[in-house]
Amino acid sequence: xxxxxxxxxxxxxxxxxxxxxxxxxxxxxxxxxxxxxxxxxxxxxxxxxxxxxxxxxxxxxxxxxxxxxxxxxxxxxxxxxxxxxxxxxxxxxxxxxxxxxxxxxxxx
Amino acid sequence: xxxxxxxxxxxxxxxxxxxxxxxxxxxxxxxxxxxxxxxxxxxxxxxxxxxxxxxxxxxxxxxxxxxxxxxxxxxxxxxxxxxxxxxxxxxxxxxxxxxxxxxxxxxxxxxxxxxxxxxxxxxxxxxxxxxxxxxxxxxxxxxxxxxxxxxxxxxxxxxxxxxxxxxxxxxxxxxxxxxxxxxxxxxxxxxxxxxxxxxxxxxxxxxxxxxxxxxxxxxxxxxxxxxxxxxxxxxxxxxxxxxxxxxxxxxxxxxxxxxxxxxxxxxxxxxxxxxxxxxxxxxxxxxxxxxxxxxxxxxxxxxxxxxxxxxxxxxxxxxxxxxxxxxxxxxxxxxxxxxxxxxxxxxxxxxxxxxxxxxxxxxxxxxxxxxxxxxxxxxxxxxxxxxxxxxxxxxxxxxxx
Numbered sequence: 118x119x120x121x122x123x124x125x126x127x128x129x130x131x132x133x134x135x136x137x138x139x140x141x142x143x144x145x146x147x148x149x150x151x152x153x154x155x156x157x158x159x160x161x162x163x164x165x166x167x168x169x170x171x172x173x174x175x176x177x178x179x180x181x182x183x184x185x186x187x188x189x190x191x192x193x194x195x196x197x198x199x200x201x202x203x204x205x206x207x208x209x210x211x212x213x214x215x216x217x218x219x220x221x222x223x224x225x
Numbered sequence: 226x227x228x229x230x231x232x233x234x235x236x237x238x239x240x241x242x243x244x245x246x247x248x249x250x251x252x253x254x255x256x257x258x259x260x261x262x263x264x265x266x267x268x269x270x271x272x273x274x275x276x277x278x279x280x281x282x283x284x285x286x287x288x289x290x291x292x293x294x295x296x297x298x299x300x301x302x303x304x305x306x307x308x309x310x311x312x313x314x315x316x317x318x319x320x321x322x323x324x325x326x327x328x329x330x331x332x333x334x335x336x337x338x339x340x341x342x343x344x345x346x347x348x349x350x351x352x353x354x355x356x357x358x359x360x361x362x363x364x365x366x367x368x369x370x371x372x373x374x375x376x377x378x379x380x381x382x383x384x385x386x387x388x389x390x391x392x393x394x395x396x397x398x399x400x401x402x403x404x405x406x407x408x409x410x411x412x413x414x415x416x417x418x419x420x421x422x423x424x425x426x427x428x429x430x431x432x433x434x435x436x437x438x439x440x441x442x443x444x445x446x447x448x449x450x451x452x453x454x455x456x457x458x459x460x461x462x463x464x465x466x467x468x469x470x471x472x473x474x475x476x477x478x479x480x481x482x483x484x485x486x487x488x489x490x491x492x493x494x495x496x497x498x499x500x501x502x503x504x505x506x507x508x509x510x511x512x513x514x515x516x517x518x519x520x521x522x523x524x525x526x527x528x529x530x531x532x533x534x535x536x537x538x539x540x541x542x543x544x545x546x547x548x549x550x551x552x553x554x555x556x557x558x559x560x561x562x563x564x565x566x567x568x569x570x571x572x573x574x575x576x577x578x579x580x581x582x583x584x585x586x587x588x589x590x591x592x593x594x595x596x597x598x599x600x601x602x603x604x605x606x607x608x609x610x611x612x613x614x615x616x617x618x619x620x621x622x623x624x625x626x
Binding site: 125127130131132133134148161162163164167169170185186188189190 | 461464465466467469470471473474475476477481482485488489560563620622
């Protein structure tokens with residue numbers, strides 16, 4: 118268990134990235150506030166940095182080794198770039214829309 | 226090289242940090258009388274002859290003679306300070322001038338305590354911070370001023386308004402005031418004797434060189450004051466103003482993919498707008514060139530031809546940010562390669578302002594053991610933030626180019 122105190126006058130929010138389920142996690146410490154740090158937060162590089170800079174003091178326990186959290190968001194699917202890709206994308210449309218599209222194209 | 230010397234802050238007594246010595250027999254009224262006397266004397270001397278004998282005299286005669294007072298080439302602060310410039314040939318003459326004016330000058334051997342390290346002059350403008358945050362003038366010779374802030378009308382404690390109110394639809398605001406100290410300071414601008422000789426030998430116009438040095442000292446002093454404050458003085462800055470929320474982001478700009486970088490920066494900006502229960506969120510963003518560069522040159526989505534930066538600018542409009550300022554002052558604000566991005570509410574009655582009392586003015590120049598020293602006096606207060614909601618500084622680690 119690690120307890121820390123915020124030595125500054127500003128409320129600090131520490132971004133913990135995403136947990137295993139993809140939910141964002143953050144830790145907030147009020148000015149001069151003391152509290153127990155969750156396990157996932159104790160290993161955050163930003164927390165380690167704050168301790169090194171003297172903004173936060175560890176009052177009980179020791180911080181585990183720093184480990185960068187998962188932050189990457191998924192990249193969107195690439196856009197179709199060849200005719201084959203366009204046809205594939207169109208084939209994936211519902212039947213009704215395919216029929217409408219075909220009628221449009223045949224009309225010229 | 227310059228250093229900050231505590232000259233007159235504690236002239237009136239009061240609680241002194243350890244190591245500081247009050248300048249006995251040298252009070253604020255005397256400073257003011259001296260300033261006015263020197264002003265009158267300089268005018269009289271200027272009318273007599275046009276022979277510069279020191280850089281201050283040259284400056285006075287070059288820029289302030291014969292109706293050139295409105296010359297826009299002179300930094301306005303220096304123009305203001307020029308009112309108190311001395312024309313002095315020697316210590317003996319200066320002593321005579323001051324003796325005539327009836328005031329007592331501190332001797333060249335006065336003991337001054339250095340409050341901070343030398344101000345190294347980086348080659349970058351402070352326009353992003355100093356020109357963006359407006360100044361609020363207060364009477365410069367007072368002991369303190371009244372800091373304004375807003376408290377919730379629901380009867381909460383006397384704190385700066387933050388975003389954790391239970392009121393969801395409306396918020397009443399009431400002005401409160403708190404008495405805060407107004408600090409006097411003296412800035413010693415030291416031009417080493419070697420510097421002086423080198424400048425003269427290279428053909429650099431000495432007057433212009435010295436004027437530039439003084440101007441740089443002002444700029445760096447005020448920039449550092451507003452960003453970091455002064456250790457040992459109770460003056461609020463961006464580093465410790467309780468109205469500013471501080472966010473430490475785990476996304477490393479330059480390592481994470483562009484979608485993540487863009488999403489994170491937008492998340493911070495929308496938070497700033499969201500946590501304000503009233504329409505008092507930030508309207509200005511100050512970010513560094515490095516943060517902005519990480520958004521440049523890369524499409525935010527492969528299907529679109531616009532960059533992440535363009536998307537970001539549109540998003541800012543959506544959250545009410547009307548002014549974007551890019552500069553270098555917040556570089557390394559959170560540590561080495563940890564840049565800051567500030568979202569602030571500026572302008573109007575409820576926006577952030579830098580409290581300024583007596584504007585910086587040269588008061589006294591003497592030849593010290595390490596070179597020529599010009600003592601400049603000024604007074605200043607906090608970085609005032611009447612409404613705190615939504616204003617924040619986000620720190621991002623940035624990988625070098």
